[in-house]
Amino acid sequence: MSIDELEDMARRCRVEICRMTHRAQAGHPGGSLSEIDILSALYGRRLRVNPNEPNWTDRDRFILSKGHASPGMYALLAEMGFISHADLESYRVLGGVCQGHVDMKWCPGVDFSAGSLGMGLSFGMGCAIAARIEGSQRNAYVMLGDGELQEGSIWEAAMGAAHHELGNLKVFVDRNRIQNDDFCEVQMRMFDIPAKWSAFGWAVKEIDGHNMSEIVDAIEWMDTITDRPAVVVANTVKGKGVSFMENNPAFHGAAPSDEQLAQALSELGVTA
Amino acid sequence: MTRMAATRDGYGQALLDIADDDRVVVLEADLGKSTKSLHFRKAYPERTVSCGISEQNMLLVGAGLASSGFIPFASTFAIFTERAFEQMRNGVARPNLAVHLCGSHGGTHTGTDGSSAQSIEDLAIYRTLPNVVVMHPCDDVSTRELTKQLPALGGPSYMRTARNKTPVLYDGRESEIQIGKGITLRDGTDVAIIACGVLVSESLAAADALAAEGISASVVDMHTIKPLDGALVDSQAATCGAIVTAEDHSIIGGLGGAVAEHLMSTTPVPLERVGVPDRFGESGQADEMLELMGINARHIVAAAKRAILRKD
Numbered sequence: 117m118s119i120d121e122l123e124d125m126a127r128r129c130r131v132e133i134c135r136m137t138h139r140a141q142a143g144h145p146g147g148s149l150s151e152i153d154i155l156s157a158l159y160g161r162r163l164r165v166n167p168n169e170p171n172w173t174d175r176d177r178f179i180l181s182k183g184h185a186s187p188g189m190y191a192l193l194a195e196m197g198f199i200s201h202a203d204l205e206s207y208r209v210l211g212g213v214c215q216g217h218v219d220m221k222w223c224p225g226v227d228f229s230a231g232s233l234g235m236g237l238s239f240g241m242g243c244a245i246a247a248r249i250e251g252s253q254r255n256a257y258v259m260l261g262d263g264e265l266q267e268g269s270i271w272e273a274a275m276g277a278a279h280h281e282l283g284n285l286k287v288f289v290d291r292n293r294i295q296n297d298d299f300c301e302v303q304m305r306m307f308d309i310p311a312k313w314s315a316f317g318w319a320v321k322e323i324d325g326h327n328m329s330e331i332v333d334a335i336e337w338m339d340t341i342t343d344r345p346a347v348v349v350a351n352t353v354k355g356k357g358v359s360f361m362e363n364n365p366a367f368h369g370a371a372p373s374d375e376q377l378a379q380a381l382s383e384l385g386v387t388a
Numbered sequence: 389m390t391r392m393a394a395t396r397d398g399y400g401q402a403l404l405d406i407a408d409d410d411r412v413v414v415l416e417a418d419l420g421k422s423t424k425s426l427h428f429r430k431a432y433p434e435r436t437v438s439c440g441i442s443e444q445n446m447l448l449v450g451a452g453l454a455s456s457g458f459i460p461f462a463s464t465f466a467i468f469t470e471r472a473f474e475q476m477r478n479g480v481a482r483p484n485l486a487v488h489l490c491g492s493h494g495g496t497h498t499g500t501d502g503s504s505a506q507s508i509e510d511l512a513i514y515r516t517l518p519n520v521v522v523m524h525p526c527d528d529v530s531t532r533e534l535t536k537q538l539p540a541l542g543g544p545s546y547m548r549t550a551r552n553k554t555p556v557l558y559d560g561r562e563s564e565i566q567i568g569k570g571i572t573l574r575d576g577t578d579v580a581i582i583a584c585g586v587l588v589s590e591s592l593a594a595a596d597a598l599a600a601e602g603i604s605a606s607v608v609d610m611h612t613i614k615p616l617d618g619a620l621v622d623s624q625a626a627t628c629g630a631i632v633t634a635e636d637h638s639i640i641g642g643l644g645g646a647v648a649e650h651l652m653s654t655t656p657v658p659l660e661r662v663g664v665p666d667r668f669g670e671s672g673q674a675d676e677m678l679e680l681m682g683i684n685a686r687h688i689v690a691a692a693k694r695a696i697l698r699k700d
Contacts, residue, residue, distance in 0.1 A: 173457070220455070221483055227455065229483040232474060238445045239479065242452020242460075245437055249413070249458070256452075269475075272442035276449070279440070 148188035182261035183230020198225030234267025263295030278317030325350025398531030400424025466491025495636030512641025526588035576606035580624035639663035658698035
């Protein structure tokens with residue numbers, strides 16, 4: 117996919133994120149909108165997966181550790197053909213494939229049952245070790261939130277992955293600077309995040325997480341790192357693409373009203 | 389003379405027994421020398437993952453490996469597995485990934501390390517998790533046999549082993565051991581003692597003492613606490629009309645709790661629970677701890693008599 121095509125796919129996903137959370141009158145639009153450019157580039161350009169064989173043994177793994185940002189992943193899975201667009205209507209609905217938090221037991225294309233922060237990096241480490249033991253070239257990609265870095269177990273895994281020199285483990289930090297209750301700066305300052313990863317022995321790159329060219333370049337850069345794990349700290353805007361959600365802690369976990377949905381769709385180029 | 393051995397040695401031996409299955413991987417959190425996974429590590433370093441002193445990470449590395457088709461065996465002290473309880477709950481049990489967790493040094497029998505190392509709640513908390521099989525075998529032979537059956541289980545498990553040596557009961561009886569099936573070690577008619585782990589041999593000693601007083605006690609080794617062998621509990625209740633449970637674990641929620649829950653809905657008979665009262669342990673020798681906690685043979689005898697007195 118070209119940069120233009122990736123950007124348009126991300127825009128379509130933003131529309132679905134707003135629709136899903138509006139329909140459910142619950143969910144997490146803010147962190148879905150901040151991660152979606154990265155996810156679009158990853159799925160559109162790099163991830164070796166097969167919608168017709170979601171459990172293909174040698175697929176790359178994608179682990180959404182910030183599993184509450186599930187609408188973003190579901191929208192991508194629909195774009196890629198793992199699920200149908202009609203399935204998106206099952207978000208948070210009893211029996212639906214689109215559970216509130218992404219769940220490998222419920223939804224094709226989901227490799228990790230998320231929902232509890234701080235767990236995905238360790239799981240990805242296990243996937244990366246499995247690939248190494250098997251001699252497989254597959255990678256494990258993990259998407260972390262920035263607030264999630266406050267979980268101590270993240271740093272257990274950061275230390276472990278560097279110790280084991282997991283060159284097949286690739287991580288994104290969605291640095292949107294807002295967590296559930298408030299701005300990260302208020303809740304728990306994390307100081308120099310790239311320096312922390314670097315001190316733990318990782319290859320680190322910092323990018324603008326909404327600049328599609330920078331994202332694509334960063335994904336290619338990750339492929340050049342093979343002797344240790346790599347992390348891309350992506351500076352993002354929570355709620356990106358919908359003016360009243362942007363940088364607004366209220367939309368971490370709140371759904372748009374009817375009027376807000378109409379405005380959001382208008383801003384995202386959907387004509388009624 | 390009875391052979392003495394530690395259940396943790398049975399675990400370590402079993403890992404070697406199943407190593408031919410190249411899906412088997414071992415995860416350690418800096419206690420492999422203690423849990424006895426070290427033998428596997430020496431023989432199969434390429435399939436052993438050192439997680440450092442990071443139990444939460446270890447459980448989920450195991451989950452990632454299991455999701456990729458491997459069969460991970462993770463071990464640390466029972467007490468430290470509890471630090472990763474939510475990882476076991478959300479990362480292992482919920483997606484039903486076949487990670488096998490072994491908590492060694494369980495119970496007050498662990499001894500002089502003191503209360504911080506004496507897990508008395510592990511069986512109770514893991515028993516609450518859907519999909520998780522919970523075991524506490526009594527000797528090295530049964531530990532080895534149960535562990536060897538785990539690769540075929542297809543779901544997660546928790547097994548408690550003990551630090552100190554206990555009498556070996558199953559030499560030559562390996563074929564009797566099966567996950568989920570309690571073993572009747574002695575038939576009786578007046579009271580049934582249902583025990584697990586280090587208190588199984590105490591229960592046999594208690595049955596001897598009771599026999600000397602003309603009381604016929606059966607003894608069951610309930611090495612699998614979940615799923616509980618309810619049919620065996622019912623048949624013992626029907627035959628004996630009174631039951632004693634015995635475990636080196638809190639009286640809340642462990643084997644005694646499981647048997648009580650079961651009996652309430654099937655065959656309510658007098659039940660006396662021998663277990664660690666609602667308190668923590670302290671430093672002491674293993675035998676001193678069993679006496680202090682009121683869970684050795686002498687106390688099992690007393691509980692059996694109480695149960696019999698309560699019969700109609």
